[in-house]
Amino acid sequence: MTQERFDAADGHGPALSVENVSKSYGEVRALGGVSLTIGRGEFVAILGRNGAGKSTLLQLLTGIFSPDAGRITVLGHDMSRNAIAALADIGVVFQQQTLDLELSVKANLLFHADLHGLSRREARRRISGLLEEYQLDGVATARARTLSGGNRRRLELARARLHRPRLLMMDEASAGLDPNSRRALLREMRRLVRVEGMSILWATHLVDEIQHADRIIVLDKGYVLYSGTTAELTRREQSDDLERTIITLMGGDEGAGPLNTPNSNP
Known part of the structure; x- marks a missing residue:
């Protein structure tokens, strides 16, 4: 990008x-x-x-x-x-994990997008870009629970940036x-x-x-x-x-x- x-x-x-x-x-x-x-x-x-x-x-x-x-x-x-x-x-990544571990990577991001009032079309466009940017596109449908510590942090960072x-x-x-x-x-x-x-x-x-x-x-x-x-x-x-x-x-x-x-x- x-x-x-x-x-x-x-x-x-x-x-x-x-x-x-x-x-x-x-x-x-x-x-x-x-x-x-x-x-x-x-x-x-x-x-x-x-x-x-x-x-x-x-x-x-x-x-x-x-x-x-x-x-x-x-x-x-x-x-x-x-x-x-x-x-x-403001975007924020806290020390304590705040992901929903039972949701998929993509679902975690969609939930955040809903909180910020993004349309589904715009949310999906931004999510697609961030998943690719942070090399999470291959695990987009995986539950957050299955991610490594590094990938969880990347997901939290992607979420923090989603609303720009x-x-x-x-x-x-x-x-x-x-x-x-x-x-x-x-x-x-x-x-x-x-x-x-x-x-x-x-x-x-x-x-x-x-x-x-x-x-x-x-x-x-x-x-x-x-x-x-x-x-x-x-x-x-x-x-x-x-x-x-x-x-x-x-x-x-x-x-x-x-x-x-x-x-x-x-």
Whole structure:
């Protein structure tokens, strides 16, 4: 499928704007005044240990929950005032699998198309293209249960793109994938940014994955500790060890959870 390269300068304003967003669950503060932006056609990675607030942030950004305070804007649409328009521009792949395992690959996609109000004719046309693009056309009638982990992720990505969102959110999307599948998924993120001009928010606890991003945001205990490039961070801290630099930034407490896993280089 041939497509012209997207020029991010064609858009106006950020793809995503988060201003002073806070969220608590009872006495537990999950996010404390988080602010961040993602430009159009930008690949941004959020790095944080388990419990840093990444999943809570993604749940707020995808409308599952509402923030206690602050403002979320998606491509100019205020989430609190026009959630339907904001969510129409978002595609999401969560860490936990959300496929219906008893439905076929194609039926999973048709169900998603129905949720977004696509006509059956348009849905079938888009589904056919995405199945071919992600090399799933040979298993279109197979139950999702029978797919490998890598193919399930590709199906979830195809589903997330079916309604043609301009902002894609990936929450620990490489979880459970083998190294080859992880590499392929990250290459696809770069392609979507470069070729289709998609904006991507990639949440992870793996340092090796953030090096594929244009910019990183380090989140710890519900607060943003750093926003910028990896090169700027290591230069600022006068270090060539990115993982050690980030651990130091987080206070040096390695017991709070891993920032990488053995033998997982993408």
